[in-house]
Amino acid sequence: MTNNDILKKLRVALHLRNDEIIHILSLVDFKVTASELGALFRKEGHENYKPCGDQLLRNFLNGLIIHMRGPAEDGKKHED
Template sequence: MSNNDIFKKLRVALQLRDDEIVAILKLVDFNISKAELGAFFRSEDHPNYKPCGDQILRNFLNGLVIHLRGPRPEKPRSEKKVDK
């Protein structure tokens, strides 16, 4: 199964539109246009088909986590105690 297939299946399963996917990718500072995104969802024999790279899928998954769960909360810094 290719990255394009995984991306398509996630898009359908989560009922995401192109503009929502672009917004999810922006959450991780990854900018992509709707035209570039559409090339990933075309069939392999289409002249404008583009294979989805690992970086794009990884950034989408990281953005999806932020989209669904919210941003990661800051961990409180614990002060180290020094025994005298």
């Protein structure tokens, strides 16, 4: 399973729109445009397909924590 597959499955499971994903990434100061995000959701082999890197997926997951739980208090990190 690729990072693109993981991102697609999370988008569907959490009912996220592209603008919400961009917002989630902005919570951790990771900038991505709508067209860059659209390229991640293309089928592999499509001329505009772009592989999702580890850094983007990691930042999305960190932003998702903030989106779901809210910001950490007093600068502390969230613990699982």
